[in-house]
Amino acid sequence: MTNPDQAVGKMASNPAVHVPSLFQGVLCALALLFLWSGALATILMGIATAIFQDPTMGDPLSMFLLSALLFGCGALLLPSIYYGFYRAFSRPTVDTLPWLRRTHPALWIFAFPIILAIGYGVGQLPVLSWIVLPPLNLLAVGIPVGWMLFLAVRNLPLGSSQRLWGVFDSGLVLAPALITFFELLAAMAFLLPVAMYIASQPELMGKIMSLAETIQEAPPTPEILLQEFGPYLARPEVLFGVLIFGAVIVPLIEELIKPMGVWLLAKRRLRPAAGFAAGALSGAGYALFESLALTSGGQEWPVLMVARVGTASVHILTTAITGWALVQAWTRRRYLLLGLCFLTSVAIHGLWNGLTIYSAFKSLAEMRNLPSEVPTATGLSMVAPTSLVILGIASLGLLIFFNRVLAAGNATSVAPPNTSTTAEAPRESVL
Secondary structure, eight states: OOOHHHHHHHHHHSOOOOHHHHHHHHHHHHHHHHHHHHHHHHHHHHHHHHHHTOGGGOOHHHHHHHHHHHHHHHHTTHHHHHHHHHHHTTOOOOOSHHHHHHTOGGGGGGGHHHHHHHHHHHHTSHHHHHHHHHHHHHHHHHHHHHHHHHHHHTTSOOBOHHHHHHHHHIIIIIHHHHHHHHHHHHHHHHHHHHHHHHHTOHHHHHHHHHHHHHHHHSOOOHHHHHHHHHHHHTSHHHHHHHHHIIIIIHHHHHHHHTTHHHHTTTTSOOOHHHHHHHHHHHHHHHHHHHHHHTOOOSTTHHHHHHHHHHHHHHHHHHHHHHHHHHHHHHHHOOHHHHHHHHHHHHHHHHHHHHHHHHHHHHHHHHHHTOOOSOHHHHHHHHHHHHHHHHHHHHHHHHHHHHHHHHHHHHTTOOOOOOOOOSOOOOOOBOO
Protein backbone atom coordinates (compact mmCIF):
# COMPACT_ATOMS: atom_id res chain seq x y z
CA MET A 1 0.00 0.00 0.00
CA THR A 2 1.38 3.42 -0.98
CA ASN A 3 2.28 5.86 1.76
CA PRO A 4 0.27 9.13 1.31
CA ASP A 5 3.39 11.20 2.02
CA GLN A 6 5.29 9.33 -0.70
CA ALA A 7 2.43 9.92 -3.17
CA VAL A 8 2.44 13.65 -2.44
CA GLY A 9 6.21 13.78 -2.89
CA LYS A 10 5.97 11.92 -6.20
CA MET A 11 3.36 14.38 -7.48
CA ALA A 12 5.51 17.32 -6.43
CA SER A 13 8.50 15.92 -8.28
CA ASN A 14 6.40 15.57 -11.47
CA PRO A 15 4.95 19.02 -12.17
CA ALA A 16 2.12 19.57 -14.61
CA VAL A 17 2.83 19.40 -18.31
CA HIS A 18 3.96 22.71 -19.81
CA VAL A 19 1.25 23.10 -22.43
CA PRO A 20 2.94 25.72 -24.69
CA SER A 21 6.02 23.51 -25.00
CA LEU A 22 3.89 20.46 -25.70
CA PHE A 23 2.05 22.41 -28.37
CA GLN A 24 5.39 23.42 -29.91
CA GLY A 25 6.57 19.82 -29.99
CA VAL A 26 3.35 18.39 -31.43
CA LEU A 27 2.95 21.10 -34.07
CA CYS A 28 6.55 20.77 -35.25
CA ALA A 29 6.28 16.97 -35.29
CA LEU A 30 3.20 17.16 -37.52
CA ALA A 31 4.96 19.64 -39.80
CA LEU A 32 7.98 17.32 -39.95
CA LEU A 33 5.77 14.39 -40.95
CA PHE A 34 4.13 16.47 -43.68
CA LEU A 35 7.44 17.82 -45.04
CA TRP A 36 9.28 14.51 -45.08
CA SER A 37 6.31 12.71 -46.63
CA GLY A 38 6.30 15.34 -49.36
CA ALA A 39 10.06 14.96 -49.79
CA LEU A 40 9.74 11.20 -50.26
CA ALA A 41 6.89 11.58 -52.75
CA THR A 42 8.81 14.22 -54.71
CA ILE A 43 11.93 12.04 -54.87
CA LEU A 44 9.88 9.15 -56.25
CA MET A 45 8.31 11.44 -58.83
CA GLY A 46 11.75 12.73 -59.82
CA ILE A 47 13.09 9.20 -60.24
CA ALA A 48 10.08 8.24 -62.36
CA THR A 49 10.54 11.34 -64.52
CA ALA A 50 14.24 10.57 -65.00
CA ILE A 51 13.52 6.95 -65.96
CA PHE A 52 10.68 7.55 -68.43
CA GLN A 53 12.08 10.82 -69.87
CA ASP A 54 8.56 12.16 -70.32
CA PRO A 55 8.58 15.99 -70.70
CA THR A 56 4.96 16.22 -69.57
CA MET A 57 6.02 14.92 -66.14
CA GLY A 58 8.32 17.88 -65.53
CA ASP A 59 12.03 18.36 -64.90
CA PRO A 60 13.77 15.80 -62.63
CA LEU A 61 16.20 18.39 -61.25
CA SER A 62 13.36 20.68 -60.16
CA MET A 63 11.74 17.79 -58.32
CA PHE A 64 14.98 16.81 -56.59
CA LEU A 65 15.55 20.45 -55.57
CA LEU A 66 12.04 20.55 -54.13
CA SER A 67 12.61 17.31 -52.22
CA ALA A 68 15.82 18.75 -50.75
CA LEU A 69 13.88 21.83 -49.66
CA LEU A 70 11.25 19.73 -47.89
CA PHE A 71 13.82 17.46 -46.28
CA GLY A 72 16.04 20.34 -45.14
CA CYS A 73 13.18 22.33 -43.63
CA GLY A 74 11.97 19.21 -41.85
CA ALA A 75 15.43 18.58 -40.41
CA LEU A 76 15.50 22.12 -39.00
CA LEU A 77 12.32 21.30 -37.05
CA LEU A 78 14.04 18.53 -35.07
CA PRO A 79 15.51 20.86 -32.40
CA SER A 80 12.08 22.40 -31.77
CA ILE A 81 10.57 18.94 -31.39
CA TYR A 82 13.32 17.93 -28.97
CA TYR A 83 13.07 21.05 -26.81
CA GLY A 84 9.29 21.15 -26.96
CA PHE A 85 8.70 17.63 -25.68
CA TYR A 86 11.55 17.66 -23.17
CA ARG A 87 10.50 21.00 -21.71
CA ALA A 88 6.85 19.93 -21.65
CA PHE A 89 7.70 17.10 -19.26
CA SER A 90 10.43 18.97 -17.35
CA ARG A 91 13.26 16.86 -18.73
CA PRO A 92 16.79 18.32 -18.82
CA THR A 93 17.96 19.51 -22.24
CA VAL A 94 21.27 20.29 -23.92
CA ASP A 95 21.99 23.90 -24.88
CA THR A 96 22.80 24.19 -28.60
CA LEU A 97 24.27 27.70 -28.47
CA PRO A 98 27.77 26.59 -27.36
CA TRP A 99 27.84 24.15 -30.27
CA LEU A 100 26.80 26.90 -32.68
CA ARG A 101 29.57 29.14 -31.37
CA ARG A 102 32.15 26.43 -31.99
CA THR A 103 31.19 26.35 -35.69
CA HIS A 104 32.45 29.97 -36.05
CA PRO A 105 29.47 31.41 -37.99
CA ALA A 106 31.45 34.52 -38.91
CA LEU A 107 33.61 32.38 -41.21
CA TRP A 108 30.78 30.53 -42.97
CA ILE A 109 30.60 33.03 -45.82
CA PHE A 110 34.05 32.02 -47.10
CA ALA A 111 32.60 28.64 -48.13
CA PHE A 112 29.96 30.34 -50.29
CA PRO A 113 32.07 30.98 -53.44
CA ILE A 114 33.50 27.46 -53.27
CA ILE A 115 29.98 25.99 -53.23
CA LEU A 116 28.96 28.21 -56.14
CA ALA A 117 31.95 27.05 -58.19
CA ILE A 118 31.24 23.38 -57.49
CA GLY A 119 27.55 23.85 -58.23
CA TYR A 120 28.27 25.57 -61.53
CA GLY A 121 30.55 22.74 -62.62
CA VAL A 122 28.10 20.06 -61.56
CA GLY A 123 25.25 21.88 -63.29
CA GLN A 124 26.82 21.14 -66.67
CA LEU A 125 26.37 17.38 -66.11
CA PRO A 126 22.65 16.52 -66.09
CA VAL A 127 22.66 13.18 -64.27
CA LEU A 128 25.30 14.21 -61.72
CA SER A 129 23.46 17.47 -61.04
CA TRP A 130 20.36 15.51 -60.00
CA ILE A 131 22.36 13.98 -57.13
CA VAL A 132 24.83 16.69 -56.13
CA LEU A 133 23.06 19.99 -56.80
CA PRO A 134 20.15 19.58 -54.32
CA PRO A 135 22.39 19.36 -51.20
CA LEU A 136 24.66 22.06 -52.65
CA ASN A 137 21.57 24.21 -53.10
CA LEU A 138 20.75 23.84 -49.40
CA LEU A 139 24.26 24.98 -48.50
CA ALA A 140 24.33 27.81 -51.05
CA VAL A 141 21.14 29.26 -49.58
CA GLY A 142 21.66 28.31 -45.94
CA ILE A 143 25.23 29.55 -45.46
CA PRO A 144 24.61 33.21 -46.40
CA VAL A 145 21.36 33.26 -44.41
CA GLY A 146 23.09 31.79 -41.35
CA TRP A 147 26.01 34.19 -41.70
CA MET A 148 23.78 37.28 -41.93
CA LEU A 149 21.66 36.01 -39.05
CA PHE A 150 24.79 35.71 -36.93
CA LEU A 151 25.76 39.30 -37.77
CA ALA A 152 22.26 40.43 -36.80
CA VAL A 153 21.94 38.64 -33.43
CA ARG A 154 25.46 38.30 -32.00
CA ASN A 155 25.75 39.66 -28.46
CA LEU A 156 21.97 40.14 -28.30
CA PRO A 157 19.70 38.24 -25.86
CA LEU A 158 18.31 35.14 -27.53
CA GLY A 159 16.64 33.47 -24.57
CA SER A 160 16.74 29.71 -24.22
CA SER A 161 17.64 27.35 -27.03
CA GLN A 162 14.00 26.29 -27.09
CA ARG A 163 12.91 29.85 -27.79
CA LEU A 164 15.64 30.34 -30.39
CA TRP A 165 14.60 27.31 -32.43
CA GLY A 166 10.90 27.93 -31.90
CA VAL A 167 11.12 31.48 -33.24
CA PHE A 168 13.28 30.41 -36.19
CA ASP A 169 10.99 27.52 -37.11
CA SER A 170 7.94 29.79 -36.88
CA GLY A 171 9.46 31.88 -39.66
CA LEU A 172 10.55 28.78 -41.55
CA VAL A 173 7.25 26.88 -41.64
CA LEU A 174 4.32 28.70 -40.05
CA ALA A 175 4.87 32.11 -41.65
CA PRO A 176 5.22 30.78 -45.24
CA ALA A 177 2.05 28.73 -44.85
CA LEU A 178 0.01 31.72 -43.64
CA ILE A 179 1.57 34.10 -46.17
CA THR A 180 0.82 31.73 -49.04
CA PHE A 181 -2.80 31.44 -47.94
CA PHE A 182 -3.40 35.18 -47.67
CA GLU A 183 -1.47 35.99 -50.84
CA LEU A 184 -3.60 33.50 -52.75
CA LEU A 185 -6.73 35.21 -51.43
CA ALA A 186 -5.33 38.60 -52.42
CA ALA A 187 -4.35 37.29 -55.86
CA MET A 188 -7.85 35.92 -56.45
CA ALA A 189 -9.39 39.29 -55.57
CA PHE A 190 -6.78 41.12 -57.65
CA LEU A 191 -7.19 38.87 -60.70
CA LEU A 192 -10.98 39.15 -60.83
CA PRO A 193 -10.95 42.38 -62.88
CA VAL A 194 -8.13 40.90 -64.99
CA ALA A 195 -10.32 37.92 -65.84
CA MET A 196 -13.15 40.28 -66.77
CA TYR A 197 -10.79 42.21 -69.04
CA ILE A 198 -9.53 39.04 -70.74
CA ALA A 199 -13.10 37.90 -71.34
CA SER A 200 -13.73 41.17 -73.20
CA GLN A 201 -10.74 40.62 -75.53
CA PRO A 202 -11.60 37.89 -78.10
CA GLU A 203 -8.07 37.76 -79.55
CA LEU A 204 -6.40 37.30 -76.17
CA MET A 205 -9.07 34.84 -75.06
CA GLY A 206 -8.43 32.79 -78.19
CA LYS A 207 -4.70 32.63 -77.47
CA ILE A 208 -5.33 31.47 -73.92
CA MET A 209 -7.70 28.73 -75.10
CA SER A 210 -5.13 27.64 -77.68
CA LEU A 211 -2.45 27.57 -74.99
CA ALA A 212 -4.68 25.42 -72.78
CA GLU A 213 -5.05 22.89 -75.58
CA THR A 214 -1.29 22.91 -76.17
CA ILE A 215 -0.55 22.27 -72.49
CA GLN A 216 -2.63 19.10 -72.63
CA GLU A 217 -0.25 17.74 -75.26
CA ALA A 218 3.11 19.13 -74.06
CA PRO A 219 4.20 22.04 -71.82
CA PRO A 220 5.07 25.10 -73.94
CA THR A 221 8.59 26.49 -73.78
CA PRO A 222 9.27 29.93 -72.26
CA GLU A 223 10.13 31.20 -75.75
CA ILE A 224 6.67 30.24 -77.03
CA LEU A 225 4.99 31.90 -74.06
CA LEU A 226 6.96 35.10 -74.62
CA GLN A 227 6.18 35.07 -78.32
CA GLU A 228 2.46 34.81 -77.66
CA PHE A 229 2.01 36.96 -74.58
CA GLY A 230 5.09 39.22 -74.52
CA PRO A 231 3.33 42.22 -76.09
CA TYR A 232 0.53 41.99 -73.53
CA LEU A 233 2.89 41.65 -70.56
CA ALA A 234 4.84 44.76 -71.60
CA ARG A 235 1.76 47.00 -71.70
CA PRO A 236 1.69 49.90 -69.18
CA GLU A 237 -1.48 48.78 -67.40
CA VAL A 238 -0.06 45.27 -66.90
CA LEU A 239 3.19 46.63 -65.48
CA PHE A 240 1.24 48.97 -63.18
CA GLY A 241 -0.95 46.13 -61.92
CA VAL A 242 2.03 43.87 -61.26
CA LEU A 243 3.73 46.70 -59.35
CA ILE A 244 0.67 47.33 -57.19
CA PHE A 245 0.39 43.67 -56.28
CA GLY A 246 4.09 42.81 -55.99
CA ALA A 247 5.42 46.02 -54.46
CA VAL A 248 2.48 47.04 -52.24
CA ILE A 249 0.07 44.20 -51.44
CA VAL A 250 2.68 41.44 -51.08
CA PRO A 251 4.98 43.47 -48.74
CA LEU A 252 2.01 44.45 -46.57
CA ILE A 253 1.00 40.81 -46.12
CA GLU A 254 4.52 39.46 -45.64
CA GLU A 255 5.74 42.14 -43.22
CA LEU A 256 2.69 41.55 -41.05
CA ILE A 257 3.13 37.77 -40.88
CA LYS A 258 6.91 37.28 -41.21
CA PRO A 259 7.53 38.21 -37.52
CA MET A 260 5.36 35.24 -36.52
CA GLY A 261 8.00 34.12 -34.04
CA VAL A 262 7.80 37.52 -32.34
CA TRP A 263 4.00 37.57 -32.29
CA LEU A 264 4.06 34.25 -30.41
CA LEU A 265 6.19 35.93 -27.70
CA ALA A 266 3.70 38.74 -27.12
CA LYS A 267 3.17 37.83 -23.45
CA ARG A 268 6.84 37.33 -22.67
CA ARG A 269 9.11 39.71 -20.83
CA LEU A 270 11.39 40.88 -23.62
CA ARG A 271 13.82 43.71 -24.09
CA PRO A 272 13.73 45.62 -27.39
CA ALA A 273 17.09 44.06 -28.27
CA ALA A 274 15.55 40.61 -27.78
CA GLY A 275 12.67 41.64 -30.03
CA PHE A 276 15.16 42.64 -32.72
CA ALA A 277 16.94 39.28 -32.37
CA ALA A 278 13.66 37.34 -32.46
CA GLY A 279 12.59 39.26 -35.55
CA ALA A 280 15.91 38.46 -37.24
CA LEU A 281 15.49 34.77 -36.40
CA SER A 282 11.95 34.67 -37.77
CA GLY A 283 12.95 36.63 -40.87
CA ALA A 284 15.92 34.34 -41.50
CA GLY A 285 13.64 31.30 -41.34
CA TYR A 286 11.30 32.82 -43.89
CA ALA A 287 14.19 33.95 -46.12
CA LEU A 288 15.60 30.43 -46.08
CA PHE A 289 12.31 28.85 -47.11
CA GLU A 290 11.55 31.40 -49.83
CA SER A 291 15.04 31.25 -51.34
CA LEU A 292 14.98 27.45 -51.46
CA ALA A 293 11.49 27.44 -52.95
CA LEU A 294 12.41 29.87 -55.74
CA THR A 295 15.70 28.33 -56.86
CA SER A 296 16.21 26.37 -60.04
CA GLY A 297 19.07 24.57 -61.73
CA GLY A 298 20.87 25.36 -64.95
CA GLN A 299 23.61 27.76 -65.94
CA GLU A 300 21.89 30.65 -64.15
CA TRP A 301 22.05 28.86 -60.78
CA PRO A 302 25.13 30.73 -59.39
CA VAL A 303 23.70 34.12 -60.39
CA LEU A 304 20.38 33.26 -58.77
CA MET A 305 22.14 32.19 -55.58
CA VAL A 306 23.98 35.51 -55.35
CA ALA A 307 20.74 37.42 -55.97
CA ARG A 308 19.00 35.51 -53.18
CA VAL A 309 21.63 36.79 -50.73
CA GLY A 310 20.29 40.30 -51.23
CA THR A 311 16.72 39.12 -50.81
CA ALA A 312 17.62 37.38 -47.55
CA SER A 313 19.32 40.50 -46.16
CA VAL A 314 16.15 42.52 -46.85
CA HIS A 315 13.91 39.90 -45.21
CA ILE A 316 16.07 39.67 -42.08
CA LEU A 317 16.39 43.45 -41.75
CA THR A 318 12.71 44.28 -42.16
CA THR A 319 11.52 41.54 -39.82
CA ALA A 320 14.11 42.49 -37.19
CA ILE A 321 12.96 46.13 -37.32
CA THR A 322 9.34 45.08 -36.90
CA GLY A 323 10.25 42.71 -34.06
CA TRP A 324 12.06 45.52 -32.22
CA ALA A 325 9.08 47.84 -32.72
CA LEU A 326 6.58 45.22 -31.53
CA VAL A 327 8.39 44.87 -28.21
CA GLN A 328 8.54 48.66 -27.89
CA ALA A 329 4.77 48.78 -28.34
CA TRP A 330 4.07 45.91 -25.92
CA THR A 331 6.34 47.08 -23.11
CA ARG A 332 6.43 50.88 -23.52
CA ARG A 333 3.19 51.60 -25.40
CA ARG A 334 5.08 53.16 -28.33
CA TYR A 335 2.41 52.37 -30.89
CA LEU A 336 3.25 55.29 -33.18
CA LEU A 337 6.82 54.00 -33.39
CA LEU A 338 5.45 50.55 -34.27
CA GLY A 339 3.40 52.01 -37.10
CA LEU A 340 6.34 53.98 -38.47
CA CYS A 341 8.67 50.97 -38.28
CA PHE A 342 6.12 48.71 -39.95
CA LEU A 343 5.63 51.17 -42.81
CA THR A 344 9.42 51.48 -43.12
CA SER A 345 9.74 47.70 -43.41
CA VAL A 346 6.97 47.62 -46.01
CA ALA A 347 8.67 50.43 -47.95
CA ILE A 348 12.05 48.66 -47.98
CA HIS A 349 10.45 45.39 -49.03
CA GLY A 350 8.28 47.13 -51.62
CA LEU A 351 11.30 48.93 -53.06
CA TRP A 352 13.14 45.62 -53.42
CA ASN A 353 10.17 43.95 -55.11
CA GLY A 354 9.56 46.96 -57.35
CA LEU A 355 13.16 47.02 -58.53
CA THR A 356 12.98 43.27 -59.18
CA ILE A 357 9.86 43.77 -61.30
CA TYR A 358 11.55 46.53 -63.26
CA SER A 359 14.54 44.25 -63.87
CA ALA A 360 12.19 41.56 -65.18
CA PHE A 361 10.52 44.14 -67.41
CA LYS A 362 13.92 45.05 -68.85
CA SER A 363 14.71 41.40 -69.57
CA LEU A 364 11.32 40.89 -71.19
CA ALA A 365 11.74 43.96 -73.39
CA GLU A 366 15.20 42.81 -74.50
CA MET A 367 14.09 39.24 -75.27
CA ARG A 368 11.10 40.37 -77.31
CA ASN A 369 12.70 43.57 -78.70
CA LEU A 370 9.54 45.38 -77.67
CA PRO A 371 8.96 49.07 -78.34
CA SER A 372 9.28 51.41 -75.39
CA GLU A 373 5.64 51.93 -74.48
CA VAL A 374 6.52 53.09 -70.96
CA PRO A 375 9.59 55.38 -71.20
CA THR A 376 9.83 55.96 -67.45
CA ALA A 377 9.64 52.26 -66.69
CA THR A 378 12.25 51.54 -69.35
CA GLY A 379 14.60 54.11 -67.82
CA LEU A 380 14.12 52.76 -64.31
CA SER A 381 14.63 49.21 -65.51
CA MET A 382 18.08 50.18 -66.74
CA VAL A 383 19.24 51.13 -63.23
CA ALA A 384 17.18 48.52 -61.35
CA PRO A 385 19.88 45.79 -61.25
CA THR A 386 22.48 48.19 -59.83
CA SER A 387 19.92 49.57 -57.37
CA LEU A 388 19.16 46.04 -56.16
CA VAL A 389 22.85 45.47 -55.40
CA ILE A 390 23.04 48.76 -53.50
CA LEU A 391 19.87 48.00 -51.53
CA GLY A 392 21.10 44.51 -50.62
CA ILE A 393 24.45 45.83 -49.37
CA ALA A 394 22.73 48.67 -47.50
CA SER A 395 20.40 46.19 -45.78
CA LEU A 396 23.36 44.14 -44.60
CA GLY A 397 25.11 47.29 -43.40
CA LEU A 398 22.03 48.38 -41.45
CA LEU A 399 21.78 44.93 -39.84
CA ILE A 400 25.36 45.23 -38.58
CA PHE A 401 24.82 48.84 -37.44
CA PHE A 402 21.62 48.09 -35.52
CA ASN A 403 23.22 45.03 -33.96
CA ARG A 404 26.13 47.05 -32.60
CA VAL A 405 23.88 49.80 -31.26
CA LEU A 406 21.54 47.35 -29.53
CA ALA A 407 24.38 45.16 -28.22
CA ALA A 408 26.05 48.20 -26.68
CA GLY A 409 22.85 49.27 -24.96
CA ASN A 410 21.80 45.78 -23.93
CA ALA A 411 24.46 45.47 -21.23
CA THR A 412 23.09 48.46 -19.31
CA SER A 413 19.41 48.22 -20.20
CA VAL A 414 16.85 47.11 -17.65
CA ALA A 415 14.17 44.66 -18.65
CA PRO A 416 10.60 45.94 -18.30
CA PRO A 417 8.48 44.68 -15.41
CA ASN A 418 7.20 41.18 -15.94
CA THR A 419 3.50 41.29 -16.75
CA SER A 420 3.37 37.73 -18.03
CA THR A 421 2.16 34.68 -16.21
CA THR A 422 3.64 32.38 -18.83
CA ALA A 423 6.65 30.40 -17.68
CA GLU A 424 9.87 30.72 -19.62
CA ALA A 425 13.35 29.38 -19.18
CA PRO A 426 15.37 32.07 -17.35
CA ARG A 427 18.41 31.90 -19.61
CA GLU A 428 19.17 34.93 -21.83
CA SER A 429 22.01 33.46 -23.85
CA VAL A 430 23.89 35.32 -26.55
CA LEU A 431 25.61 34.01 -29.65
